[in-house]
Amino acid sequence: MSTSPADASSPPVLNIANVLTVVRLLLVPVFLVVLFVDDGHSVAWRLVAAGVFAVAAITDRLDGQLARSRGLVTDFGAVADPIADKALTGAAWIGLSLLELMPWWVTIVIIGREVAVTLLRFWVIRHGVIAASRGGKAKTFVQSLAIGLYVLPLDELLGPSATLTGLRWAVLGLALVLTVVTGVDYVVRAVKLRRAARRAVHDEVP
DSSP: OOOOHHHHTSOOSSSHHHHHHHHHHHHHHHHHHHHTGGGGTOHHHHHHHHHHHHHHHHHHHHHHHHHHHTTOOOHHHHHHHHHHHHHHHHHHHHHHHHTTSSOHHHHHHHHHHHHHHHHHHHHHTTTOOOOOOHHHHHHHHHHHHHHHHHHSOHHHHHOOOHHHHHHHHHHHHHHHHHHHHHHHHHHHHHHHHHHHHHHHHHHHOO
């Protein structure tokens, strides 16, 4: 079977960007295990959990940068990267709610949005990949920051304070706003992509 030039120049699935994505997926259960040690009451293990989450969050930024800068963008990465991202943050939101460190309604709103966007990705994947917007990147960063503020045992280390509580809620509120707004934006872009694809097919019909 002959190989087309496009196929020959396609990056391999096994590349550093995709490896980092898989590593992030593997860190999800590790994060949950250390977060739940001593029912989340261990200061030391909460610090470890925060460290694991931070490493996983950093791989989310690195894999995308490497994929784009080195021409390592693959179909596997386009699908696996957002799944790994949502698995990590989803596990964190659920874990924090189970430990009663995060209200369940916050977790439901955020995870509901992420599930909906993931389903939309599969809905439009054959028509193209919708690139992450600046708002989407900001949403991911602020969500990760909010998670870090709740995973870190700051009350135990610094003592409870109105300032700390206010900071947490301010960052969490911003994360919620960005989550909803970027979710709506993604729906609009997905619908436009589908319509554009249908028009292109209709125009090709003799």
